[in-house]
Amino acid sequence: xxxxxxxxxxxxxxxxxxxxxxxxxxxxxxxxxxxxxxxxxxxxxxxxxxxxxxxxxxxxxxxxxxxxxxxxxxxxxxxxxxxxxxxxxxxxxxxxxxxxxxxxxxxxxxxxxxxxxxxxxxxxxxxxxxxxxxxxxxxxxxxxxxxxxxxxxxxxxxxxxxxxxxxxxxxxxxxxxxxxxxxxxxxxxxxxxxxxxxxxxxxxxxxxxxxxxxxxxxxxxxxxxxxxxxxxxxxxxxxxxxxxxxxxxxxxxxxxxx
Ligand code: PGA
Numbered sequence: 001x002x003x004x005x006x007x008x009x010x011x012x013x014x015x016x017x018x019x020x021x022x023x024x025x026x027x028x029x030x031x032x033x034x035x036x037x038x039x040x041x042x043x044x045x046x047x048x049x050x051x052x053x054x055x056x057x058x059x060x061x062x063x064x065x066x067x068x069x070x071x072x073x074x075x076x077x078x079x080x081x082x083x084x085x086x087x088x089x090x091x092x093x094x095x096x097x098x099x100x101x102x103x104x105x106x107x108x109x110x111x112x113x114x115x116x117x118x119x120x121x122x123x124x125x126x127x128x129x130x131x132x133x134x135x136x137x138x139x140x141x142x143x144x145x146x147x148x149x150x151x152x153x154x155x156x157x158x159x160x161x162x163x164x165x166x167x168x169x170x171x172x173x174x175x176x177x178x179x180x181x182x183x184x185x186x187x188x189x190x191x192x193x194x195x196x197x198x199x200x201x202x203x204x205x206x207x208x209x210x211x212x213x214x215x216x217x218x219x220x221x222x223x224x225x226x227x228x229x230x231x232x233x234x235x236x237x238x239x240x241x242x243x244x245x246x247x248x249x250x251x252x253x254x255x256x257x258x
Contacts, residue, residue, distance in 0.1 A: 004224055004251035005164065005208050005231035007040040007125060008238030009065060009093060010047075019047040025241035027058045030248070035059050037231070037251040040091045040125075041238075045079055052088040063091030063125065066099060069112035071119075081113075085120040092117050093233075095127045095151055097170045107150035114151060118159045125164045125233065126152050127212070128191075132171035140169075141190055148191065153198050160199055164208045165191060166233040172213025174235060181226040184211045188228035217246035224254035 014022065023041065030039065042063035043051050051062040068078035084092060094117070095110040110126070117124045128147040130140040144167070152163060167187050172179050179187075188209045196204035211223055212233030223229055231251055237243040 001255055002206070002230065003036040003038060004255055005038045005040070005210060006248050006251050007063060007091065007093075007164075007166075007210065007231070007233045008042060008244055009096075009212075009233060009235050010041070010043045010239050011065070011098070011235060012044055013239050014043075014047070016047065016050075019043055020050055022239060022241055023051055023054050026060065026244060027054055029241065029245040030059050033249070033252065035248070035252070036255060037248055039248055042091070042093055048084075048087055048089060055088070061090045062088065063093065063123075064089050065093050065096070067092050067094070067113055067116060067122075069109050069116060071116060081116040081120040081122055085122055089122065091123045091125055091164070093125045093127065093166075095147070097127060097129060097168060097173060101170075107147060110151040111154060114155070114163070118155065118162070121162075123162050123164060124152075125166055125210070127166045127168050127233070129168040129170050129173075129213070135169065135171065140187070144187065144191065145194060148194060153194075157199055157203065161203050161206065164210065165195075166210040166212050167191060168212035168233060170213075174214070176214050178214040178216070178219050178223070179211065181222050181229075184223060184229055185226045188226075192228055215247060217243050217250065220247045220250035221253055224251050225257060 039060040040063045042065050055062045064084050067081045094113045099105045114124045128144045130143040134143045208230040210231045210233045215232045215234050
């Protein structure tokens with residue numbers, strides 16, 4: 001059974017001092033564990049160097065929460081994939097529903113961002129997921145399929161195999177209402193079948209498909225032990241060191257029990 005991947009998305013939270021304390025607390029706790037799980041911390045841009053510096057001597061990696069769809073140039077306020085690579089960042093979240101909703105990011109723009117990340121050999125963590133309205137209308141599979149086809153499935157095999165997919169139902173993000181393991185499994189299986197159709201069985205098996213949306217230390221073991229759930233993208237619980245480390249421990253338990 002492949003090891004799990006747990007990614008913390010701090011969003012736009014914490015002061016510099018809090019970020020420093022949190023990263024050190026995670027570093028110290030993980031140093032005590034003979035870790036199989038791959039752990040990634042995605043702070044806001046101004047704290048990235050803090051995390052990349054500590055990541056060098058720790059068993060976690062650094063990730064960004066966003067990057068520009070452009071290579072470089074007169075794009076005030078933007079951060080390029082190359083800048084992230086220069087800083088030692090390995091992962092970057094793209095297509096998060098908050099970016100789609102508040103910053104009008106389209107599938108087309110997300111696809112361009114993924115291309116920029118691929119140019120720099122960074123790993124995109126590509127988010128997809130339906131709203132409650134779409135689920136209630138029975139359109140959740142259709143919505144996720146369209147998002148993945150339009151953002152990710154243009155990649156060649158050798159690029160696609162570096163991508164991570166995160167299924168994050170919008171109704172579960174920050175709401176305290178997580179998808180049930182059955183709902184997660186159903187969607188993850190569907191996503192893996194899409195990957196299989198496009199890229200073949202081996203790549204489909206190896207692709208990490210994470211679940212995100214109100215993951216907690218309480219529900220993590222059950223979710224991560226579910227078939228086709230390869231780990232989690234964690235928001236709120238990732239800015240509390242105790243909760244985040246417990247979720248990583250749940251990932252360890254889920255692999256060892258299977
Ligand atoms: P949440 O966020 O864990 O706070 O629900 C998940 C995410 O947005 O990645």
